[in-house]
Amino acid sequence: MTPLPTSHLTPVPTPAPAPLLSVDDLVVQYRRPGAEPTRAVAGVSLEVRAGEVVGLVGESGCGKSTLARAVCGLTAPKEGTIAFEGAPVGPLGVRRRDPGLTRVQMVFQDPYGSLNPRRRIGAQIADGIRAAAARGDAADGATPGDLLTRVGLSADDAARYPQEFSGGQRQRIAIARALAARPRLLVGDEPISALDASAQSQVATLMRLLAVESGAGLLFISHDLSVVRLIADRIAVMYLGRIVETGPTAEVWANPRHPYTRALLAAIPQPDGAGLLPAELPGDVPDPAAPPSGCRFHPRCPVAFDGCDREDPQLVAGGVACRLYAA
Amino acid sequence: SGGTSAPGSAGGKTLVVDTSFNLKTADPGREFEPTGSIVDKALYETLLTFKGGDVTKPLPGLASSYEESPDSKVLTLHLRAGAKFSDGSAVTADDVVFSLTRVIGLKGNPSFLLDGVTVAKKDASTVTLTSEKANPALPNILPNPALGILNAKAVRAQGGTATAADAAEKYLNKSSAGSGPYTLTSFNANTQVVLAKNPKYNGAQKPTYDKIVLRNVQAPTQKLNVQRGDSQIALDLNSDQTAGIAGGLKVLSGPSSDVIFLLLNLDPGVSDATADAKFREAVRKGIDYKSLLTLGGSGSVQPGGVIPSTFVGALPPGQAPARDLAGAKAALAASKIKNPSVKLSYASDLTLDGLSFQSMAERVQAQLKEVGVKVTLAPAPTTTELDNYRNGKEQVGLWYWGPDYPDPSDYLAFLPGGLVGLRAGSKAGADPALTALGEQAATTTDAAGRQKLYEEIQTDLNDDGAFIPLMQPSRHIVAASSVTGLAYNPVWTIDVAELGAK
Amino acid sequence: MGNVLEITGLTVDLPAEGGPRRILHGVDLALRPGRIHGLAGESGSGKTMTGLAVLGLLPSGARTTGRVRLDGTDLLTLPPRRLGELRGRAISMVFQDPSTSLHPMLSVGHQLTDHLRHHLELDKKAARARAADLLGQVRIPNPQEALGSYPHQFSGGMRQRIAIAIALACEPKVLIADEPTTALDVTVQAGVLRLLRGLCDDLGLAVLLVTHDLGVMSAIADEVSVMRYGRVVETGPRGRVLTAPSHDYTRTLLDALPGRST
């Protein structure tokens, strides 16, 4: 495979007026037999604009996948709205998806589970092309082979089965399939976390490149902050079903404001050979079924003060949900 | 292992009898199954009885003597003095009246035995049985174990009445209330029945065995059990199964009184073919009776007519139908039926004396094929098929008739309008001459006259009737050589009280 | 100080269709007390196999040559019984995923005490007391209660600490940690790394830390070895290997890091 350039980041386009995706006060619950439901996403608002890459980071179990699935209509929201290009995203039923919604595509985490092992990859990519055609988009003449070359594979691979590829290659195929549908919004749910370190940044950069190239928005979910930093224009930090901070990547990186974001950044060990131990954040992510009262982060917060256990801070215009920054 | 104390030897005095159960109850008023008869024969005494296997002559039982009125309508019986129930009380005329009226009143399986009979007490030791019509068969009917005499007091105390409201069955399935040679120890209609010697029994012949165990065992297993000494008597082995038996065992064989017959429906609505007399003739001549007998094995016989060879009124074997293949084909050609095809119905799960109806049907099918008759086999479970049979819906049926009592009058059921006749589409009045013969036979009392009348009836039936008697299968009883006094009785199979030990 | 564990010329052949396949082609490593030796390398380079070979836990049918000397005793030629006596006692191992390396149906107390009792011949009470101590050391709150709990009742980070407690129960000299933080969140990872570092410093433990995360390596390893295709291609002090690698392969590894495109 050809190594892809990792440095030529397309410049951030000026934000378009209408957001491509707008999530408003979204709540998603999982019912559990004989117990209180789990609020995996507990009131999230988020926007993704065309051509923009939004990185969503957070620890395991904080609700990132749930949010991603809700955005694609795979999970029905309990409260709140999800609008894609101004139209609401309805949950997926028995009938086929609203053709307009095939403009939203997703790349999943597990490279082994995201391709049908019984079908040739060419046929699976062709499904994507057909989805675009079914929507009434004019054909752009792309064939599965073309798409495969775009993700760095050979056009001949179309006749092969998924088992014949490595994890990184499979993830590229999954991206090709998603792109074949010519999406306006691409959602990647930890698309690189199952890959080798060497493949991770390649695939991530490829995703950014292809999404931005086609003018689509990209919602990129990861718990690997260094990768997110590399490709995201904007970053959203999630904690226990809530977004606690959001802002342009460079800004958040340089000047994290929420105590959780700070802890998160400080915990990343740097491969600089300096031998510095990363900072530790005590405690674990609490069970989303029984979130702490008040600010959800307060039991672990190093700077919590009186009232944090009662008052639930909202995301303010500055992009941070913390009482330290309350007006 | 199994026979720890060598049961049956003089020490243990236990007799194990294996039979495949056909048993519903131990209550004589309701019992009419072969296994039930074995049990009740041992528990209850009847007014009259038979000895050994001879069913031609009724002998004294609880009644020491009897007189029949000249018109055969009134039977007077004198009770034996000194007979006692197992609780020590004496057997009285009241007990007899209660027991017999109860059989009638229960409307159970054996009720028909005393159809049209009223029972009355004449004095403390005499009863009279009065029939509506002449009933010369009654002395032959009375030995039936279903007509065993119960301890009226004990039974009444347990809810016994002479009506359908009777509630004594449960009690009679737990303990016996009779004067027979044995008492009931335990009863399970599905598994086994255990009897113990009745110390109060005062009949002429005292039983030998202290304990009788009747077990529900399938025929093939019966064979192994009796061969290994696990049991002393096996009742249901067929000829093939008895064939190899030797070494310390004895085999008692003889024709049973069950007659297997083929029914050809006379009703054109059921089958055009069988309603055609020529076709029936073709079938009658087409069957290879000798070859069928090989299935029944040694000891099986072909009866002359529907009445079994061991009964008064039987037709000599020489007059039985025989195979005549050419004749059969000729008859078939003479019939109006072209390419005849009939359905042979039978109960697939039915075996008689170890002979499976399955095999019989298969062989009949093969034989008639040679004549040019296509027979389709239509087996069904007995329950289902019995319904078809009863309703006269079978084209060709393979069934048997086991005598309810050892008297030829039992076979009048085969006449037009009779119980069996109707099943073959032979309606009342279809053959007035034959019907008249039947009525005459039923009321005739002198032996020679009866014999002649019944022979005539059977010849008539054999000519072009609906029934083709095929065979009386052989009945085999296999017993340990230590068991003496073994006899097969068509009414109750074996009388365990008659058995002795060597 | 001398080496407590010395691996020289270790080769491993695994049975495969069409004859044995060589997985390790002569690995040389040396661990010293109180130091953490990082082992990096891409997936499939044989890092895990090296660790397993030391403990004699290779899949059945595996053949080894070379030497693995623990305080002078060659582990590879040791009869199984003697090796069993050393395992968990003098040398122990922590695995990658704490949710699969703890038995889901046995209580934490049971898993912590059974080898304590076996190796140290402690009675039940003493073993439990020591187990509670250990849980305290790895900072599990409420150690007494935790002994009666089951793994699923703990979070991932706590489970990994329990796994470390189990590994350290009999005070071994050498700990082999196979990617002990890969399955954990970064904030939790930091805690586990600090714990490891502390234990190593306090107890004089020699640690072989397998990881492919060069950040982790940089944070706590004293020496670093890089493996490729079943061989150690470079060994040296952490600072030098991560800043001035001498082997091309190490350089490619470093280049693949996000944001490090030179």
Added chain:
Amino acid sequence: MSLSSVPSKGKGGRRLLARHPLARFLLRRTATAVLLAFGVTLVTFILTNLVPGDPAAAALGQRAVGDPAIVAQFRHHYGLDKPLPLQYVTYLGNLFQGDLGESQQSHQSVLTDLSTAVPATLELAGAAIVVSLVVGVAFGVVAALRRDRFTDQLLRVVSLLGVSVPTFWLALLAFYVFFYRLGIAPGSGRIAPDLTAPPHVTGLYTVDAALAGQWQVFWSAAGHLVLPALVLTAYTVGLLTRFTRSAVLEVLGQDYVRAARAKGLPGRTVLFQYVLRAALVPVITVAGLAFGALLSGTVLVESIFAWPGLGAYAYRSATTLDLPAVMGVGLVVGIVYLTVNLAVDVLYGVIDPRVRVQ
């Protein structure tokens, strides 16, 4: 009692039920059981009434069946003269009072019939499942530990033979060889005929005899149990061997087993405490299913060994359209199935703490 106290009591009870997971579990189980029993009776009722045959024909003699008065009396006695829905409702009504009706064949209450037939079958199936579990699990473990060696192959052949051999045929061969030819097995039935059955407590002869201290009866009952039980185990041993093998193999590949070995625990400890515990979970499920298979197997085996069990009873009832008896059999079998399932679930809880907590 004041009326106002009633609702509060009810509410309290409900709260307790809602809170206590075990109570809720049992409640749900019982509800399922009742529903299932209802379903079983309904299905049996409908099926049995679909039969073209007439129970009167099956139960009455050839003469009696010709007498309309007797047939009418029979139908009246068994309630067959009522419309079908009413018959069913009546049956359910009686059922709630523990009355299963009277068998048309044995003239006894079905409950009485079942009280001898069910223990007979349970004794047989119980003995068989115990043997199967012991042998099957042992075989499975050995096969897994000796994977792909000769022993494994041998056990594979043995277990596949076990699941392939027709039970009824094996019963036939076994009875012929061991009883008839060699004479080392006792004959048919549950005990030697000259012995009296032990006093009825559980209905299991071995247990009852032991309780009563009748050791001769005990040994006879145990001896009679051996051959049919062994015949029955052929299938289940095969089944359990295959399942245990793959379960153990799966567990052997788990990290926690490797971790246990890394702790230096002796092989025995690893096998019995770490491997078997986890491997037993799937095995228990299969054992539950195997018990069902055993019940089926008994139907075929009982006739050959003249074992007076449920199979023989079911066969006779089904073929004679003995409705109350067939429904009784259906119910009992349903109950056994539910009990086995419940036992399996409880065992899960015992073995796996994760289940316990939920």
Added chain:
Amino acid sequence: MRRLPRAWRRPLAVVGGVLAGLWLVIVLAAPVLAPHDPLAQDLPRLAGPGPGHWFGTDELGRDVLSRVLYGARVSIPLALLLVSLSLLIGGVLGACAGFFGRWVDETVMRIADLVFAFPTVILAMVVAAALGASLQNAVLAVLVVAWPSYARVTRGLVMGLRSREFVLSGRLLGFSAWRSLRVDVLPNVLGPLLVLATLDIGTATLLLSGLSFLGLGAKPPTAEWGAMVASGTQQFDKWWIGVFPGLAILTVVLAFNFLGDALRDALDPGTARTLGAEKERVA
């Protein structure tokens, strides 16, 4: 030439394949192979094995060998038919239950539970008794008890697949539920189902012959193995009547079990996963 897949190189798989092949040949060529008419009653009755009748003769003087050979034409095609039908019915119902969930799932699974609550033979017995004894009804009876296991397995597999990423991807690309079921789900459950079906051919053969053994199956004079064993039970010491048909059942069932077992090993998801991971490393 491509190498045989691993499963087929196992000796047992070969034995199973050869046995099954032999029986299939017998099914096709029974009229050529059988020395006698299986229904002809022209040989001496109950003759032991010997020249002219190598498996002996039965109580009607029919050649047991010929009947055993012809019996293959009854049992094997019926077992295949039965398994295909239960696969079809159980597969469709199970797939619907697993894919659509909710009340469809509840309904199908409760019915399956109900059937599961009966021991197979007893339920089959009631069905056969209700409909009359015949091979068709026996097949129907076995069908009634056999489909739920397919439904359960299919449901489980489908439920597992339903949330798999590639199925979701398909839905996101605008597949209707049906297309998704057909294209993404069913092809992936077929493998395990076929293994189950292969193993089940044996079970079906056993059940069918069991019913015939009880007299609830094949109509005479059809040469059916279970019924032949049953007639063998009537003659314990004429062992050949029952032993040979029993052996026939055993070998047929064994053949398919050997095959199914090998297939299962080959398709075992655990093994498959490892194989996949292996490939990944090498690539």
